[in-house]
């Protein structure tokens with residue numbers, strides 16, 4: 595078996611650790627970079643190298659930010675009476691793409707999961723409750739994923755929020771059950787958003 599030079603193997607190995615990139619794709623990407631001008635590879639490496647320094651999480655909603663607060667929280671045109679609760683920062687991106695929502699967000703950082711030993715203290719739930727108590731919110735849209743864990747998280751949050759007297763809603767059916775908002779197309783997401791229903795549980 596012919597071995598590749600170590601500098602190629604190193605890049606193939608690093609790319610192969612990324613999600614949804616298998617060894618073959620990693621090789622193809624590496625060979626592609628080799629064929630391009632060296633500056634392309636250098637600027638890619640520089641951008642990746644600077645990634646962590648340039649990004650932090652918004653102190654208010656925990657979405658990606660470059661300063662203390664993210665672009666959404668800083669935008670004076672956003673509707674301060676609505677907050678949409680999502681599991682991951684990527685979900686914010688998907689919902690923004692629909693153009694159907696103009697309120698604020700709150701990124702939990704995952705969903706409740708006994709299997710993964712992830713409880714309420716591991717998610718950004720305390721900061722959500724603080725925001726709800728201090729703010730002037732009229733509606734909390736529970737946009738956790740339509741999975742068992744996402745549903746359990748929505749129920750948990752609806753129970754917590756109920757006593758505050760703020761309306762809770764959940765995205766409409768029609769999202770693929772067991773799916774992930776991250777992989778839902780913009781139109782389906784927009785429809786689910788517009789058809790959201792009340793989620794006020796019995797105490």
Ligand SMILES: [Zn+2]
Pocket residue numbers: 652653654655656657663664665666667668
């Ligand atoms: Zn924010």
